[in-house]
Amino acid sequence: MRILKIVARQQTCIGSGQCVFTDPDAFDQDDDGKVQVLRAVPQGAEQEALARQAAQVCPSRSISVVEGDG
Template structure:
């Protein structure tokens, strides 16, 4: 899994941080999401997917790894 964020879309709601604090944080000055781990371990996959799903601004993109 690989995570990307669109800071321009982020509205600072903080839902991602509540759901997956090991993967996401927020900037102190404006609350915009900070990606702590673009390639989280398998143990974080479910929480990371949930964080993307609950993001009100759809600022989080999750790319699943494709196995050949």
């Protein structure tokens, strides 16, 4: 079974908020503006597409969508 997981690296996040604009159900920002993942495992094609789009628009490339077997 294929599992997708959203991984965010706070140490490289510049706080642009593009992830939150793209998918506010999966991402938020902490008090310092750093990315927080609210939904680490996207369910369904729409959530997967939004997670991949958020990773693409992140200017610091701090978000990844990792595929693996579950």
